[in-house]
Amino acid sequence: MSSSKIRKTLKIVKLEQKTDKTLRGEFPKNITSPKDAADVLTQYIGNDDRESFVIILLDTKYKINCLHTVSTGSLNASIVTPRETFKVAIESNAAAIILGHNHPSGSCKPSQQDLQITKRLQEAGELLGISVLDHVIVGSESYISLKEDGYI
Secondary structure: OOOOOOOOOOOOOOOOOOOOOOOOOOOOOOOOOHHHHHHHHHHHHOOOOOOEEEEEEEOOOOOEEEEEEEEEOOOOOOOOOHHHHHHHHHHOOOOEEEEEEEOOOOOOOOOHHHHHHHHHHHHHHHHHOOEEEEEEEEOOOOEEEOOOOOOO
16 A cells, blocks of 8 residues: 655644633632632633633642633623633643632523533543532522532
């Protein structure tokens, strides 16, 4: 079997993370509970008027590496895929992630879509070796941990 060849220039690429913006406040040294995650998420997206789906990226000791907004959607929905969720997690060498999003309505009750995407992302995380520790939904004055409440 012979292969034909052409002269071509190939790009050599290097991935580098660029800080988009910073969030100032008081944050836990390590994430040790759903409340710790909810406190971070509330400061970051708690007052957004549209649904935002974010991940908290953690190292092996559950110290926060960074935050990443995966998707900003409409009043009650955002599009979330494993590809977009784990891209930054891989680039930042995250050992684990916590999923989070807000419900601008204030009600933190998870929807069927919330539960489905959580399951799908957990399965993807298992394949990639990145643990999905929890999915925390924040409202204006409360939060729900899907792990703590037995959904996952």
